[in-house]
Amino acid sequence: MNQAPGYPHPTPSLPFWLQGTRSSSLLKHRTTETLPERSKITIIGSGFSGVATAYFLLTGPNPPESLTILEAREACDGATARNGGHCRPDCFRAYPEYKAAFGREQALKIIQNEMDTLELVTEIIKKEGVNCDFWRxxxxxxxxxxxxxxxxxxxxxxxxxxxxxxxxxxxxxxxxxxxxxxxxxxxxxxxxxxxGASLWPYKLVVHLLKLCIEKHGLNLQTNTPVRRVVLGADGGWQVETDRGSLHTEKVVYATNAFTATLLPEFIGRMxxxxxxxxxxxxxxxxxxxxxxxxxxxxxxxxxxxxxxxxxxxxxxxxxxxxxxxxxxxxxxxxxxxxxxxxxxxxxxxxxxxxxxxxxxxxxxxxxxxxxxxxxxHTREGIPFVGEIHDRPGAFILAGHQGHGMARIMACAKGLAALIQGASWESTGLPECFRPSHERMSVPGQ
Incomplete structure (x- = not known):
């Protein structure tokens, strides 16, 4: 796959999970009528990755003074709203492949990350009183x-x-x-x-999204596809959309399958x-x-x-x-x-x-x-998480291999900490998830 994927289809099929959402207050939601000119942090994508990262940023220590989510379609209308509702860690099955690629220590950390995710999903649903048909x-x-x-x-x-x-x-x-x-x-x-566990993924994400909007000042802008992200004249990043541009100190790509459209270095890697x-x-x-x-x-x-x-x-x-x-x-x-x-x-x-x-x-x-x-999908079967090599202040959480429900929550918590200046070691995430120079220098396919 050696070309950019383009943009999400403008008229997607309606999944089971979205059949009862035609009355949702988040349809065509824009917290402000116009795009803000500036935002401390901007997240591109309103699926599980983007919203969970926003949640941990806004409810954690030293929350950003402003945070904007830009979404090309409706809120949570991509892969998260279309999956099987399955939150199930891989407890050992892919271990030999991970070990062959990254070594024993990293392979064990990848498996542990999925167990950590199941525990964290359980914890957050209970803590926030999320009604999402969660079963464990x-x-x-x-x-x-x-x-x-x-x-x-x-x-x-x-x-x-x-x-x-x-x-x-x-x-x-x-x-x-x-x-x-x-x-x-x-x-x-x-x-x-x-x-294992099951849940209604859209309901989990929308609950956290509404919480962030109503209690923590999140600015959600739907139907606002991002066309380009370039270095800002005074530092940071200029995010260009069909409705204008905004300046942001830090940008997060929660764009999953469409990442390489905005970040061409991921062509052949995702x-x-x-x-x-x-x-x-x-x-x-x-x-x-x-x-x-x-x-x-x-x-x-x-x-x-x-x-x-x-x-x-x-x-x-x-x-x-x-x-x-x-x-x-x-x-x-x-x-x-x-x-x-x-x-x-x-x-x-x-x-x-x-x-x-x-x-x-x-x-x-x-x-x-x-x-x-x-x-x-990614070449190594693992996601990209962290600050992007050669792009200071640009972060990514994408490439979940159809396995995001078992990985995203723990990765989003770790990414939020990294955005706020924490060390990688403090997150407990596998080092092989990083979009490091070594990982990005291996030729794509």
Missing amino acids: GFSYDVAMDQNVADSIAASYKEFVADGGPVSGIVESILDPDAAKEATRCRLAVAAFRIP WPYRGQCSAVVPTPAYSGAAMLTHTYGLGYGDMVDYLIQRPSDGIIIFGGGSRAVSRERLRGNTDDSSVYPEISQALKTALPRYFEGWGEEASGEGQIHVWTGIMA
Whole structure:
């Protein structure tokens, strides 16, 4: 992917999470009628990354005297509002890849960062009284073929051998019959139970966004795409939009898949990847007392489907199905205005095949809604967090690999501290997340 991704599509598809928001006071919201001329800190992007960073800046010590969020579309209308509602740490599975790329110490810190994120999400939701259908329990990593089972088992063995924590965190179910019984998945070869959570991502972000606007003076400007960011004449940065420009001392790129449009040095280092998700009304066999008790990652080949079942209404949010089309049609794709019928059909037919006793779907049951969202993939499979090399006062939190719910909260807290002058060591974040000279000097792809 060696070209800039452009800008978010002006007429995106409507995800399940946004169907009930047409009365929201944040639609077309602009805290001030005109763009402010100056802002101490400006954040580009109003998804989870941008809003969580603003929240920690404004509620932490020495909050900035002014903070502006600029959003190209509506508030929280990008990847955050289009994901699967899954907040599930990778407790060990990708450890060997991280270790091969960054070494044992960094690999362990990457895994710990995701555990820290789950704890922090739980803490903030409780502290701020966020009504976002938050549920916390356990998740199954289900291997649906022997190769996947062997791969996950090898990852687990290597993680344990290197001192990774698993006691009370990971439960292995290696007998196929036991795995089928525990997961209710007829294709299960093995399963690993890990901590997990589900939530309504848009409601979490909007709650924090309204809190920052109403109590802490945040200035939100929606439908204000940023076209260029250049050095200011008197230092700082000049942020140019379709509605004028503003001067800011510090700028934060919470732009995820669209980052390289404003920061060309990220071309080939971060690129868009289109995903697809669906909402499903289950049959009676998976309703009421028979609802699923865990969330799921369902692995086959080199693909993973994922699902949660919402405790409040029993609706299943089911995503993936990407093997139905070539990866060339997904990589670099920024069009979230439509869906691929092939993926819709793959998702529609998967649950009856995956789960024992799904049964016949009556009228009104089964798949009721499908939508797309644009993720940001990076070469190393990890995000960029911190001050950007050779751009003093410019910071980034982007590149979440479709895994942002399990990473963003802890990264945003650390980034807010860095913006306020804290040392990297004090944040506890993995050093490999930094957009350092060494990382940025490796040729893109």
